[in-house]
Amino acid sequence: MKWLSTLRGRLFALLAVLGAVTALAVAGATYFSVRAEADALFDYQLRQTALSLRDQGRVAPDEAAALNDPSFDYVVQIWSLQGLELYSSRPQGLTEPLPAKAVLGYSDLRLGGQAWRVFSAATPLRVVQVAQPLAVRQKLAAVAALRSVVPVAVALPLVAAALWWLIGVSLAPLARVVQAAQSGHANALAPLPSAGLPGEIAPLVEAFNGLLGRLATAFDAQRSFVADAAHELRTPLTALKLQLGLLRDAAPGPQQDEAIARLRSGIDRAVRLVEQLLALARAEPGAAAAAQALDLAALAQQTVADLRPLAERAGVALHVTAPDVLPLEGDPQALRSALRNLVENALKYGARTVEVSALRGPRGAPLLRVDDDGPGIPPEQRERVFDRFQRGEHAGVEGSGLGLAIVRAAARQQGARVVLGTAPLGGLRAEIAWPDA
Template structure:
């Protein structure tokens, strides 16, 4: 059974159970109500019979014959005020007469193993007492009550069939969507049809279509990344293969030493490229990232310490401004990698002075890198965040992944990256967090006094 078939059966079972309970409740209430009304009607007939005989001087022969009919359920007795019996009817099967002492109005009487409903009426000349077996009244009332609920019982199967059909009609658009989804291939990420969907299901299908669109975008980006990564890795691996051949063919001595140095440099570049690819993969949206308490000032000190030897070798002044701790929740490895890439870019692209700052600006944490290098033209600042997009400086080695890693890591940590012109004359790169974040507010709030 399909999922929609199961859903249809479950809905029908629930509605059928609800309908059955409702029908039983309505039928029970109708049964009780009709029985009560029948009892009132029988009491009214009992009273009218007694009152009609009370005002007659005598019982006519034809009336006496009718009252004496064995099929007549009523028992009639008439006495004078002196206790003389003027008339008495006794239906078939009645072994004892009604007691001569009548109770005026309605009363119940147990006589000869049978319960009776009695009405008594009196005039200045006579007393009339009319009785009816309660069993007869109950049987007639039950028959009338059952007749009143027969239409409900007859209608139930037709209502159930109509409910089953209506559920099928209501679920038909959803069945079309499920069929469209079930017949697609693994790579089909087109939007599902939304025509004719009920208002309650439309938002669900729209949300699913939005998810498919995001997945399609992510898969396209992933395929592009894999293709670009394969292209980028092919060049250094080919170079390593050539350098290995040159090393094999070179004679021992200075020529072989130069070949070994070139091979070592090629290996270092390949290792660096693989490390950047792994860093970018870890910073991709949806990748699992550890979240822990960290200090941005300490992250900045570690990144500067990692790249200080490279800056000293290139004769670059690398300084740090981190006057106070900046507590935050995030992934320290991703943030350290992002800041290292910003500093590494400044060092590689000809800066002579690089300033790193970890501070609070406008109430939010901020990582900033300023340099006095050539900078990036305004029209190219959006493009440099693309993967494998290198700067325009000729002769600068790199894979074009540095700023892509920075942007991916920042987004993963809930921050944004902004490029601007530095007061030093080069480029300013900032990783800025939003001002209002729960962990920032908790970190900035003073401790509660004991």
């Protein structure tokens, strides 16, 4: 019964049961209807026979011979008003006569161990009775009724076969979807065919196609990220290898110290690049976010405190403005990484003043803002700088081009968005804004 586990099999079984019940109901109704009509017809024959004999006045010899024919299903008896039997035909083996005192019209009698249907008609001189065994008429009625049911019985398997074929035709688009899903290889993310699908299944396939589209986008981004990361890592690693060779060949003294300093600087850049790659991977969509209750004001103050030595070495004034408490649900590590990247970008690109603000927006939602007085970013480039490994136009600035990509990914993970604009200080304003409360 494996076919019952399929949608086609279940639909066929349910519709077949429904069709069989309907056919049986129709056949039963037809059977009883035909039997009732046959009974009415036999009753009519009884009445017509009795009335014709009543009106004739006597039974002709040829009629008497016909009435005595053993194949004739009726018994005819004619009585005088005094109760004398004037005529009787008994081809059915009736051992006793019909009662002389007849009930005019239709009646049911039991004579000789048989049930009889009788019609009696009277004239001023005699009584005519015509009787028929109920067993005979019931048999004839049943045969007529069964003949009317035979077409239904013959049509039932044909209807079942047509039903099986129609269900298969109706489910053919779904079968194509299944075949397309099974024929694809592990990396096939092409949308499944949705043409001709029933209205109940089309939304499911469309939703699945949407999921496949998002997966394809994520996989493409992942492949691009891996390729770009491999390219970006190759450069510092090659530089480290060259600096290590220079250090090995350098003579002890100032030359060796300079080689060691370059090697240390190269290692720091490689470590920083790896840290940024890991931060970006943690902030990617789908990565597990350790959401917890936090204080955005305290997080901003702590991050600025950690970066203050770096700002002082660069001669940059770093300020923070925050209320006493600014509660928020989010991932503190991701937010700290995003704020750190925004401040470091400002320091790296020549800002002399950086102002960090943690506050509530116009509608009460949390807002994290970083303003600087640096060169800023032209409006036409502000969307492009969020791409991975996309550096600004300042060629002399070292970096991996991952800072703003990490900021956007971390903000999206928290349900926020990043907006770039022009700061009142003249440089860049970067805001991480949460939805309205």
